[in-house]
Amino acid sequence: MKQFTYTITDPVGIHARPAGILAKQAKGLDSTVTIAKADGRSAAATKLMAMMGLGIKCGETVTVTVEGGNEEANAAAMEQFFKENL
Amino acid sequence: MKDKIFGVLQRVGRSFMLPIALLPVAGLLLGVGSSFTNQTMLEAYGLTGVIYEGGVLYTVLDIMNQCGSAVFNNLALLFAMGVAIGMAKKEKEVAALSGAIAYLVMNTAISAMITARGGVEAMAANTTTSTLGITTLQMGVFGGIIVGLGVAALHNRFYKTQLPQVLSFFGGTRFVPIVCTTVFLVVGIAMFFIWPVVQTGIAALGNLVLRSGYAGTWIYGLLERALIPFGLHHVFYMPFWQTAMGGTAVIDGVTIQGAQNIFFAELASKSTQVFSVEATRFMAGKFPFMIFGLPGAALAMYKTAKPEKRKAAGGLLISAALTAMLTGITEPLEFTFLFVAPLMYAVHCVYAGLAYMLMHIFNVGVGMTFSGGIIDLTLFGILQGNAKTHWIWIPIVGLVYFVVYYFTFYLMITKMNLKTPGREDEGEETKLFTRSDFKAKTGVGPDGSAPAGSVSDPVSAMILQGLGGKANLSDVDCCATRLRVTVIDADKVVDALLKQSGASGVIHKGNGVQVVYGPQVAVIKSNLVDFMDSPESDNLGSVTAAAAPAPAKAPAEARQDAVMSAHMSGTVVPMDQVQDEAFSTCVLGEGVAIEPSEGKLFAPADAEVDNLFDTHHAIGLVTPEGVELLLHIGINTVELKGQHFTAHVEVGEKVKKGDLLISFDMEAIKAAGYLLTTPMIVCNTDDYQSVTPKAEGAIKAGTPLLEVKA
Numbered sequence: 001m002k003q004f005t006y007t008i009t010d011p012v013g014i015h016a017r018p019a020g021i022l023a024k025q026a027k028g029l030d031s032t033v034t035i036a037k038a039d040g041r042s043a044a045a046t047k048l049m050a051m052m053g054l055g056i057k058c059g060e061t062v063t064v065t066v067e068g069g070n071e072e073a074n075a076a077a078m079e080q081f082f083k084e085n086l
Numbered sequence: 087m088k089d090k091i092f093g094v095l096q097r098v099g100r101s102f103m104l105p106i107a108l109l110p111v112a113g114l115l116l117g118v119g120s121s122f123t124n125q126t127m128l129e130a131y132g133l134t135g136v137i138y139e140g141g142v143l144y145t146v147l148d149i150m151n152q153c154g155s156a157v158f159n160n161l162a163l164l165f166a167m168g169v170a171i172g173m174a175k176k177e178k179e180v181a182a183l184s185g186a187i188a189y190l191v192m193n194t195a196i197s198a199m200i201t202a203r204g205g206v207e208a209m210a211a212n213t214t215t216s217t218l219g220i221t222t223l224q225m226g227v228f229g230g231i232i233v234g235l236g237v238a239a240l241h242n243r244f245y246k247t248q249l250p251q252v253l254s255f256f257g258g259t260r261f262v263p264i265v266c267t268t269v270f271l272v273v274g275i276a277m278f279f280i281w282p283v284v285q286t287g288i289a290a291l292g293n294l295v296l297r298s299g300y301a302g303t304w305i306y307g308l309l310e311r312a313l314i315p316f317g318l319h320h321v322f323y324m325p326f327w328q329t330a331m332g333g334t335a336v337i338d339g340v341t342i343q344g345a346q347n348i349f350f351a352e353l354a355s356k357s358t359q360v361f362s363v364e365a366t367r368f369m370a371g372k373f374p375f376m377i378f379g380l381p382g383a384a385l386a387m388y389k390t391a392k393p394e395k396r397k398a399a400g401g402l403l404i405s406a407a408l409t410a411m412l413t414g415i416t417e418p419l420e421f422t423f424l425f426v427a428p429l430m431y432a433v434h435c436v437y438a439g440l441a442y443m444l445m446h447i448f449n450v451g452v453g454m455t456f457s458g459g460i461i462d463l464t465l466f467g468i469l470q471g472n473a474k475t476h477w478i479w480i481p482i483v484g485l486v487y488f489v490v491y492y493f494t495f496y497l498m499i500t501k502m503n504l505k506t507p508g509r510e511d512e513g514e515e516t517k518l519f520t521r522s523d524f525k526a527k528t529g530v531g532p533d534g535s536a537p538a539g540s541v542s543d544p545v546s547a548m549i550l551q552g553l554g555g556k557a558n559l560s561d562v563d564c565c566a567t568r569l570r571v572t573v574i575d576a577d578k579v580v581d582a583l584l585k586q587s588g589a590s591g592v593i594h595k596g597n598g599v600q601v602v603y604g605p606q607v608a609v610i611k612s613n614l615v616d617f618m619d620s621p622e623s624d625n626l627g628s629v630t631a632a633a634a635p636a637p638a639k640a641p642a643e644a645r646q647d648a649v650m651s652a653h654m655s656g657t658v659v660p661m662d663q664v665q666d667e668a669f670s671t672c673v674l675g676e677g678v679a680i681e682p683s684e685g686k687l688f689a690p691a692d693a694e695v696d697n698l699f700d701t702h703h704a705i706g707l708v709t710p711e712g713v714e715l716l717l718h719i720g721i722n723t724v725e726l727k728g729q730h731f732t733a734h735v736e737v738g739e740k741v742k743k744g745d746l747l748i749s750f751d752m753e754a755i756k757a758a759g760y761l762l763t764t765p766m767i768v769c770n771t772d773d774y775q776s777v778t779p780k781a782e783g784a785i786k787a788g789t790p791l792l793e794v795k796a
Contacts, residue, residue, distance in 0.1 A: 012724045015699070015704075015724050016674060016699075016704055016716060016718055016724070017666075017673075019674075020673040020674035021673055023673075023674075024673050027772070039575075041577070047770075048714070048769040049696055049697065049706050049714040049716070049769045052699075052706055052716070053696060053706065055697065
């Protein structure tokens with residue numbers, strides 16, 4: 001299991017569009033990716049609705065967990081993605 | 087902030103229960119004792135030959151009378167200790183001791199101040215009293231409650247305090263009585279200056295209620311009933327029953343404050359000719375609707391139950407109605423309709439207020455210890471004689487109430503098709519909990535992967551799970567009918583599980599949760615607390631966690647075809663023509679868009695609102711078939727930050743096809759430079775074979791638009 005934390009810089013937070021792109025990315029990986037908020041709520045990154053339901057805003061710190069498959073590479077890819085898009 | 091206040095009030099109300107639970111017994115002693123030592127009563131029933139002053143029976147009865155009075159006379163002390171116990175988080179016995187000491191210290195300090203300022207004669211009339219032999223200010227139960235709350239706060243703050251090595255003997259719990267003594271010495275001095283001002287204020291408020299006459303009585307009764315669902319009724323009626331707000335009277339030369347205290351002082355007094363209605367008007371109203379009205383309502387619910395379910399509903403209703411009639415504990419019955427038909431409860435509140443008013447008008451002088459059941463009616467009404475109490479009006483008004491309640495409820499249930507017990511739709515029958523249900527619910531299979539199947543106390547296990555596991559509970563207690571819990575994360579509470587464990591309702595207020603079980607709640611609570619001490623309860627957390635993903639997967643296996651209707655009126659736009667890459671390349675999922683001609687977004691199908699963006703420009707819905715829909719008004723409109731959008735629904739709300747979800751100002755949004763094209767996207771497109779638009783060109787909201795094939 002690999003984990004990293006990231007503070008959202010996108011001014012609109014993880015909204016419909018970024019969430020959609022994130023879900024698409026996550027679906028392409030052979031690991032299970034989970035996004036968790038500071039309040040303990042979490043959602044699978046492939047579940048668009050669940051992720052939008054978290055209502056993650058700009059400035060919030062999320063914990064991303066990558067489990068199974070090629071964790072090392074997938075976690076790195078996810079971290080890269082977060083930095084570029086969120 | 088509001089939630090926090092509710093949480094505190096809930097705990098205060100709950101902590102009243104311990105001293106209040108004593109009142110029926112004390113009332114019984116006082117009621118029997120005083121009835122049979124009252125000269126008028128004895129003469130009326132020709133008992134003077136058997137019970138006479140100096141005789142053994144008379145002495146025994148007089149002892150009962152006086153011992154009962156002792157409880158009522160020292161209620162403030164009982165509240166000081168009881169509230170401290172109820173509000174203390176741990177080491178409650180220390181809080182009790184501290185409460186008693188603080189109460190004595192405060193009153194002694196006040197007493198010394200009174201002496202220093204020229205004695206009782208220098209004080210305003212009727213503002214002083216003698217408590218436990220201490221001449222002090224007349225503070226009623228408020229004095230006790232102030233002490234109880236203050237002591238509990240100090241206790242929770244200091245019971246773990248470490249003192250330097252030399253003084254360590256006085257540390258920890260031993261420090262609590264010490265700090266309480268010093269603090270309440272100061273509080274006592276302060277009270278000497280503050281309380282007279284409060285007394286004036288309370289008396290004025292009481293006067294207002296007293297002077298507003300019959301209407302005031304009606305409002306009092308209505309509010310008292312309306313507060314029951316919130317569990318705040320104890321906080322409301324206590325001041326009327328126990329302080330100057332409920333009136334002041336001089337009985338046998340002693341100044342008495344509070345409606346209930348006045349009634350019981352009159353009961354204990356052998357010179358009482360007629361009980362003062364000015365006091366009993368805050369009590370007598372309960373009798374007609376509790377003994378007669380609510381059973382009428384129960385009969386109506388029984389009659390309207392489906393024939394095949396009548397027997398099962400009857401058992402529930404009869405026991406609840408009998409509890410109300412005998413003891414005046416009405417919550418089991420009230421809660422059967424409060425949650426399914428709040429309107430019926432509103433009617434009930436109005437009728438209850440009227441009952442208080444009618445009893446006031448007919449001069450009914452019957453008091454009570456706790457509530458208005460047959461036991462209290464017998465002791466404090468019938469046994470006291472009609473001449474003193476005019477109790478005969480209770481059955482007279484009561485019979486009318488029975489008929490009125492029966493017909494009102496019967497009509498409301500049938501006309502509005504309310505789902506009272508025995509009228510549930512097929513499949514949602516409130517069945518009793520069995521172990522197999524529990525297994526099915528928790529998702530623990532016969533492979534015994536988790537210990538749930540072998541849990542020693544499945545009901546407690548289920549309650550604990552329903553409350554989000556042991557780690558989620560910060561505080562568990564109960565009152566007469568509800569489990570009162572403070573949880574850490576309110577989102578983890580599962581109402582369905584709690585209801586299956588036998589609860590008739592669940593009330594949420596922030597982190598305060600009240601689970602309504604009925605009078606057996608005390609047993610449920612002890613079982614739950616015992617269970618929480620067993621190691622089994624720790625393992626349950628993992629069961630809950632393991633079971634949680636299961637329901638999420640379940641619908642995936644049972645996908646069904648569905649058709650979504652147009653979510654707005656306008657012109658259909660295929661997704662690949664939407665001028666936004668994220669939508670047109672179907673990154674979010676497949677779907678269809680509409681260029682609106684009217685600024686209104688409607689529900690395309692029956693669904694639950696899964697999420698609503700706080701900018702109100704987009705909304706997520708989940709249909710019963712499991713279709714996850716995203717409706718996104720306009721392109722990039724998130725940047726408007728909610729301006730020009732008005733949401734008409736809330737997260738978690740169930741909507742019907744065609745319900746208005748969001749309205750928006752088309753002109754303003756266009757003027758701000760945004761496109762209004764509104765896509766409807768199936769977010770879980772991957773779970774389906776195909777998602778296909780079925781219409782093009784101009785379309786009216788509500789006509790079939792998008793076909794989803796499983």
